[in-house]
Amino acid sequence: MGKFHGGGFQAIQEYFQQKSCRFCDNPFSSEGIQLLREEPGVLVVRVTCSSCGHPLGVAIVGTNNRGQKERPNCPADWTKKDIDRLSKNPAITYDDVLSAHEFFTKLGSDWAQHIPRLRRAAQSQ
Numbered sequence: 001m002g003k004f005h006g007g008g009f010q011a012i013q014e015y016f017q018q019k020s021c022r023f024c025d026n027p028f029s030s031e032g033i034q035l036l037r038e039e040p041g042v043l044v045v046r047v048t049c050s051s052c053g054h055p056l057g058v059a060i061v062g063t064n065n066r067g068q069k070e071r072p073n074c075p076a077d078w079t080k081k082d083i084d085r086l087s088k089n090p091a092i093t094y095d096d097v098l099s100a101h102e103f104f105t106k107l108g109s110d111w112a113q114h115i116p117r118l119r120r121a122a123q124s125q
């Protein structure tokens with residue numbers, strides 16, 4: 001596999017190598033960590049225990065793009081006010097992302113009702 005920008009995937013491998021499989025207690029090894037998809041700011045990895053073969057699951061991991069230009073990595077429809085207000089929050093960590101992933105997988109088909117309605121930005125030109 002090729003190199004990844006900023007060593008994000010390598011950092012994920014190192015992160016999971018500090019964790020142990022809950023079935024056999026062996027630490028995960030880099031062979032068990034497979035990059036499924038890479039997008040700007042996000043890596044999707046599948047983690048499998050290479051000792052006993054139990055899958056840990058698929059993790060969606062946000063990568064901190066340190067040194068990126070002035071605009072923080074945030075949704076394109078955020079206003080400047082949103083950025084001022086929200087960008088001071090601590091960066092999302094791997095654990096946050098894993099928790100969020102667990103949270104999303106537990107949502108039912110009516111998950112959208114929990115999301116506050118957003119005003120549609122005028123799309124005309």
Ligand SMILES: [Zn+2]
Nearest residue numbers: 021024049052
């Ligand atoms: Zn195991």
